[in-house]
Amino acid sequence: MELGSRLIEIYHRLYQAYGPQGWWPGESPFEIMVGAILTQNTSWRNVERALARLKAEGLLSPERLYALPLEELSERLRPAGTYRVKAARLRAFLEYLFRVHEGDPGRLAQGELETVRRALLAVPGIGPETADSILLYGAGHPTFVVDAYTMRLLERLGLLPAGASYADCRTLFMAHLPPDPQLFNEYHALIVRHGKERCRKRGPRCSSCPLLDRCAYGVAQTGEESDGSAGAVGTAR
């Protein structure tokens, strides 16, 4: 089966199994961008606590946040963990936002995708996943967000070689799917949902997987049968 069709089939299976995920939770593009930085190596629940603190004090706007002294910012980010690191990273992002986009997330969204992406990657503390999250979920650009779940899943499905890079994985999706932000949005969220429930790093082999038995932890990685034969194994029950 052609790769694009295979990726679409996987998407449909996930969607059928889990339904719409409603990503990214947030009341504004700016809140989403802040959340993208806060969620680095952190559970979303802890991110929500920090966002709630900022909201409760009316600080969740580019101007207010930028005006907040670094120490006060980091205190409010405590519940999200790695709070001193995140305060510095958030500050660096705000400096970029004001320097290049007049502090306006809407203007960031109007920029050309790859141009803004390169600029974001140059901001200390913003790596590829955070940049793509900001661009896709915050700015509505058709860029695919790759995370550990995504890499693990594609490797287990035999669509990526072991040790593939972030760029390899992103390119795989973007070269074989239409550049549809809504599709990319839901697809990534579904992969994370699937990963949390059934495609973990460790743990028992997943049962009744909506995808393929092969995405399960512990299944031999032979790399063979790259066509659709394995795709018929999973049934969304």
Next chain:
DNA sequence: GCCCAGGTGGGTA
């Protein structure tokens, strides 16, 4: 007590 979470950057060999 341990591992993990919607990563990133710096250091070492």
Next chain:
DNA sequence: TACCCACATGGG
């Protein structure tokens, strides 16, 4: 390049 580690809170 390939690992290893710090960052740090909160949940299972």
